[in-house]
Amino acid sequence: MYTKVILVKDTDLKRQDKTREFYTRLLDYLREGNLHSQIQVVRVADIGVYDKGLVIKILPDKITYVNVQDADIKRIIDTTLGQGKVIEDLVFRSKAKQLRIVLRNCGNIDPESIEEYIACGGYLALKKVLGDLGQQKLIEEIKVSGIRGRGGAGYPTWMKWNFAREVASTDKFVICNADEGDPGAYMDRSVLEGDPHSVIEGLIIAAFAIGASKGYFYIRAEYPLAVERINKAIKQAYDYGLLGKNILGSSFNLDLDIRLGAGAFVCGEETALISSIEGRRGTPHPRPPYPSVKGLWGKPTVINNVETLANIPVIVSKGGKWFAQIGTQTSKGTKVFAVTGKVKNSGLVEIAMGATLREIVMDICGGTLSGKPIKAVQTGGPSGGVIPESLLDTPVDYENLQKLGSIMGSGGMIVMDDDDCMVDIPKFYLGFCVEESCGKCAPCRIGGFQMLNYLTKISEGRGGPEDLGQLRRISQAMQKASLCGLGQTASNPVLSTLKYFEPEYNEHILNKRCPAGKCSSLVTYNIMADKCKRCGLCMINCPVQAISGDKESGYSIVSEKCIKCGRCFDVCKFKAILKK
């Protein structure tokens, strides 16, 4: 039986992988010391540390050594394995550490089993709330915790609850907003799929706080698995008496129901969401009155995001003070980010507020997939902005991101490298907003459309220098005059790229050139005869037969036929296609 395990991995991408070499050398040393029957050496696929040479990790002690040289093997075996001492000049202690509060059970428990959730301390927070905490103290606890809405705007949760509690009304409602629609964001889906009971428990506590007896899950129909698991979880909670009449033997009653959203982005906005639940067309209304006072069916309604609700049971169990220790001055707790785009380890990252973007993207997610430098990171989806590489050391919280012209949003984070064009990106997001605009107010309906026209013009090389001023003017009008968050923030991607990447816009306008080679109207492909080996691969792969020639006379691209898809550029093994 082995007593210890050593994991090895070469993390230097610039040279040939040395993992195997090092692995055999380590084994030899262990055999020499007659330790090979006690210690197993394992090559791993990913060791969680990046670009730090040869990395070894000793389990179960969890000691990580980086930049290990062959000469270090002996002292590692003698000092660490023999005497149990840590070698300080090799040891690596990561600053960037994930802290799992919302995702505490995701990947740990079976989401379809309420017993496993209870075994992990589930519904004990509800018991505490119903037992000795009471409404007033509960809201006080949430206030102390300082948690703010995780859906994007960052409104303090306790204030929402308190407003709704203070209104005298026979009927009150709670709604869980699970209408997650940002391109590239899927934190809510993962929580609903991985730990549905934590959200249900949060919603029951919210209902108790304001005195509601009816609650809704508003989930988009595109999340069939999440809907199925929430449905199952609600049924289990009813069976166990955690929903329905006299919850846990108390006098508190709550019924929960699911409403499916048809996938309109604007229905994530709370007034539009309420309209949708009422069976009307999902369009926003002017606020005030806020939903906390006059919401669903004209009654006080609290709408909380999935992630906010998943935090609630932990805050109640561990106390508001404990929660308030985590994070920055103004933003408490953790945030889950869905890191996607050109990044090595795409996935979910939950990290305490105040961590820098660089820690998230470089240390935890391992940098870019291509190894090229990061150009920018886009946060907050279509309502957010682009943050250039030079500002990646900014600590992440609500205020800091806003200062940079972006927003926290629901937590989408898209990493971009040099191949991404900073005119094309806002064009994509604006296109999304134009498509999803409900059309009720003119600034959003017309402004978005006109801005998209300008961006299309610029990306096709038809833009003029006056267009940038026009873009800024329309942005301002949209921000000031739009009815809801969709229109007010739709121009953020444009404004932030204009702020940080104006030279790239000018390159498109003045020199009719796209530096990233993304805007197809401004790119031409040519075959360089001196590099071409006449293999014919480009001709076979061209989808529109725009490449003519044969193996004897060489090949050339017929520019009239070329659709600029870039296929030939990608398949050429000799880099003989010139993209300009």
Add this chain to the structure above:
Amino acid sequence: MNKLTPGDLEKMNKASTDKPKDWIKVGMGSCGIAAGAEDVFNFFVEEVKKRNLQIQIKKCGCAGSCYAEPLVEVSVVGLPSVVYGTVNKEVAIKILEKHVISKMLVNDCIFEVLV
């Protein structure tokens, strides 16, 4: 089913310490299923039955490392619990034969990312 009382909750919470010790967990969120986790899960269930192994096969949600799905976490007494990534049937066989039966970790498949 009987309705729970506050006392039952506490009891169910405490009972959690004596659950079976060896288990294999397959990540079955949307990301995992899209990468083929359902096949892997069924394969484990079949093989464990065929070989009459004393190990529990469980489902769980997404653990966050979506790029390495399907993720399989294996906990066997005497070995540190580890996460295997991009698991297919070949890796699954190795996990059963090497990790579960011979009590040795499998080379080249571990994703040691989760803290």
